[in-house]
Amino acid sequence: MTDKEQDKYFIKTLNAALQLYKEGAEYEKQNPSRTNKKISEDYEEHINFLETILKQIKTIDDLGDLGEDAITEAFEAIAAYAECFIISADERQRKLDLQEYEKIEELIYLFCDSDEEDE
Numbered sequence: 001m002t003d004k005e006q007d008k009y010f011i012k013t014l015n016a017a018l019q020l021y022k023e024g025a026e027y028e029k030q031n032p033s034r035t036n037k038k039i040s041e042d043y044e045e046h047i048n049f050l051e052t053i054l055k056q057i058k059t060i061d062d063l064g065d066l067g068e069d070a071i072t073e074a075f076e077a078i079a080a081y082a083e084c085f086i087i088s089a090d091e092r093q094r095k096l097d098l099q100e101y102e103k104i105e106e107l108i109y110l111f112c113d114s115d116e117e118d119e
Contacts, residue, residue, distance in 0.1 A: 001103065001106065006060065006106070006107075006110075007058070007059040007060055009103055009107065010059075010060050010107055011054070011057070011058070013077075013078055013081060013104060013107055014050060014053070014054055014074060014077055014078070015054065016081055017050065017077035017078060017080055017081040018047065018050045018051065018054065018077070020080065020081055020084055021043050021046045021047050021050065021077075021080075022043075022047060024043050025040065025043035025044060025047060028040045028043060046073070046076075046077065049069075049070075049073045050073065050074075050077055053066060053070050053073060053074060060110065071111070074111075075108070075111040078104065078107050078108055078111075079108060081104065082101070082104045082105070082108060085097075085100075085101055085104060087101065
């Protein structure tokens with residue numbers, strides 16, 4: 001991916017993670033008998049933080065200007081999205097899903113410390 005494509009995909013993935021958090025929060029609201037207040041609060045915290053971040057950035061580099069908390073939140077959101085990413089059993093769709101997952105992994109690797117890899 002080019003840097004421009006990667007920036008675009010980064011924003012798309014953060015938006016997908018935000019949607020995932022919103023769905024989780026909505027599920028918790030619709031099931032009050034099993035709702036754990038801490039889980040609901042966590043969802044709302046993630047939602048608010050991601051909405052704030054997404055209003056302030058257009059590129060991956062913009063994230064660095066927001067500080068360590070924003071970087072951590074973005075990484076956690078992408079990792080959560082990756083954990084929930086579904087790869088189809090259908091052979092044709094699976095190939096597309098795996099290509100998509102590779103892009104997600106690329107984003108995750110951006111957050112890895114390259115100094116550790118050099119050692």
